[in-house]
Amino acid sequence: MAADVRKVLVDIDVTTGPFGGGAAGTGIVLTQDGQVLTSHHVIKGANSVKVTDVGNGLIYEGTVLGYDSSNDIALVSLAGASGLPTARLGSSADLRIRQDVLAIGNAGGDGGDPTAVAGPITALDASIVAMNSADLSRKALRGMVEVAAPVVGGQSGGALADGTGAVVGVVTAASGDKTPGPGNGYAVPIDTAMRIVEQIRSGTPTETVHIGPTATLGVQITDAQPSGARVDWAFHGQPAQAAGIVDGDTITAVDGQTITTARALTTAISKRKPAETIRIDLRGPDGNTRTVTVTLARGTPS
Numbered sequence: 001m002a003a004d005v006r007k008v009l010v011d012i013d014v015t016t017g018p019f020g021g022g023a024a025g026t027g028i029v030l031t032q033d034g035q036v037l038t039s040h041h042v043i044k045g046a047n048s049v050k051v052t053d054v055g056n057g058l059i060y061e062g063t064v065l066g067y068d069s070s071n072d073i074a075l076v077s078l079a080g081a082s083g084l085p086t087a088r089l090g091s092s093a094d095l096r097i098r099q100d101v102l103a104i105g106n107a108g109g110d111g112g113d114p115t116a117v118a119g120p121i122t123a124l125d126a127s128i129v130a131m132n133s134a135d136l137s138r139k140a141l142r143g144m145v146e147v148a149a150p151v152v153g154g155q156s157g158g159a160l161a162d163g164t165g166a167v168v169g170v171v172t173a174a175s176g177d178k179t180p181g182p183g184n185g186y187a188v189p190i191d192t193a194m195r196i197v198e199q200i201r202s203g204t205p206t207e208t209v210h211i212g213p214t215a216t217l218g219v220q221i222t223d224a225q226p227s228g229a230r231v232d233w234a235f236h237g238q239p240a241q242a243a244g245i246v247d248g249d250t251i252t253a254v255d256g257q258t259i260t261t262a263r264a265l266t267t268a269i270s271k272r273k274p275a276e277t278i279r280i281d282l283r284g285p286d287g288n289t290r291t292v293t294v295t296l297a298r299g300t301p302s
Contacts, residue, residue, distance in 0.1 A: 001165045002104055002116040007055050008087040008167075009114050009158060010036055011106045012062065012076070014046035016300070026105035026114060026158035027051065027076060028167060030197070034060065034081025037193060038157030039172050040067045040074045041132045041139070045300045051078050054114060055085065064301050066200030070208045072130070072141055072172045073188055073196045074301070087159065090166030092189030095145060097121055103151050103171050103185050105158020114158060117185070119149030128186055130173040144186040145169050151185025160187040169193075205271050215272045216299025221262040224250040228283065229265035243294040245282065252289075253281035266302070274298035 010027040025042030029035075036051065043049060049062030060078035067074035078084075095101075098120045107115035123146035131138050145160060151174040160169030169187030196209060205211045218238020224230035228250040234241040245251075251259050254268045255278050272278060277295045284290070 001161065001163070002102060004165045005087075005102070005104050005116075005159050005161050005167070006114050007085045009054050009104065009106075010078075011052040011054060011114075012036075012038055012042055012157060013050045013052070014043055015048045016045040024106060024154055025156040026154065026171070028087050028157070028159050028170065029084050030075075030086060032082060032084050032086060034078030034084060035065070035197075036062070036076045036078060037087075037170060037197060038074050038076060039170060039188075040069045040072045040301070041130070041172075042157045043067065043074050043076065043301050044069070044132065045302070047300060049076060051076065053084065064213075066209060066211045067301055068196045068199075068209045069139065069302070071188060071192060071196060072139065073170065073193050075197050075200045087167045088165065089190055089194065090162055090164070090168040092145065092168050092191045095121060095124060095162075095168055095189075097124065100163060101145075101147055101149075101168065102161045103147060103149050103155060103158065103187065104161065105155030105171055107152050107154050115152075115155070117149040117151060119147050119183075119185070122146045122148050122184070126186060128173060128175075130186075141172065141186070141188075143189065143192060144172070145189055147185045147187065148183060149185045150174070150183050155185075160185075160190075207267060210270050210301075213274050214299045214301050215269055215274045215276060215296040216302075217265075217269055217294065217296060218299075219245065221251070221265060223261050227260040228252045229259050229262040239294045239297050243280070243292045245280070245292060245294070248285040250283040251280055252283055255279050269296070270302065272296055 027036035175184035220233040
């Protein structure tokens with residue numbers, strides 16, 4: 001079964017940040033022309049995505065088609081791919097406690113043949129707080145399939161397969177550095193993952209699902225008091241600074257939509273596209289208000 005599942009997996013390597021940092025993980029091939037399902041945290045912050053077909057060793061340039069950070073799912077397209085073997089998908093609705101499953105992926109991010117670990121399902125609706133080892137950010141994830149198997153870093157984005165070899169989940173976390181309980185792995189149910197994939201394919205963004213290239217304002221923000229998004233840092237050469245937004249300004253609205261928190265601003269920007277021009281209402285440190293127009297730049301998946 002492991003040999004069959006390996007054929008539909010790819011190794012993913014990304015470069016992040018200005019100094020060539022990186023991350024690695026796994027992907028599951030969904031279509032012959034190279035649509036690949038993976039974890040959002042694998043491609044988060046990626047300046048470039050390199051994808052290696054485990055079966056034939058070919059290397060492809062990957063483009064992020066969309067993602068849902070709240071469910072840790074992303075869809076990547078491989079340039080020039082054709083004739084790839086594709087995963088056979090099962091249904092996570094049919095899973096049951098104590099059912100034996102296999103988690104398989106690029107253990108340690110070292111590339112080569114994916115590593116498989118097996119174990120029984122111990123929970124079908126687990127809640128965890130997962131830490132991204134690349135940037136140390138934390139994300140609450142719910143509805144996870146918990147498996148008593150020693151999943152390790154790099155297997156993220158890999159397949160959770162049932163006894164027939166059907167993919168029933170996307171490996172996303174391990175308990176060793178995420179939650180108490182050594183030896184457990186966690187996966188996004190495949191039914192959840194494919195609902196997000198179909199949303200991305202539809203081209204319609206939602207509060208949680210981002211479509212296409214990521215736009216950036218180029219600011220570091222926190223919640224302002226009594227409301228708004230406070231600009232702690234307007235990065236040099238980025239759209240906000242070019243438009244005259246300075247440290248200490250509070251963003252109160254985008255295109256007339258009231259912004260009450262830093263998260264609200266992040267959500268508003270995530271629905272925009274690079275090169276799009278928006279209108280931002282500001283409150284300065286002195287209490288004076290003003291409005292500026294900003295042309296967003298292309299950023300990395302956030």
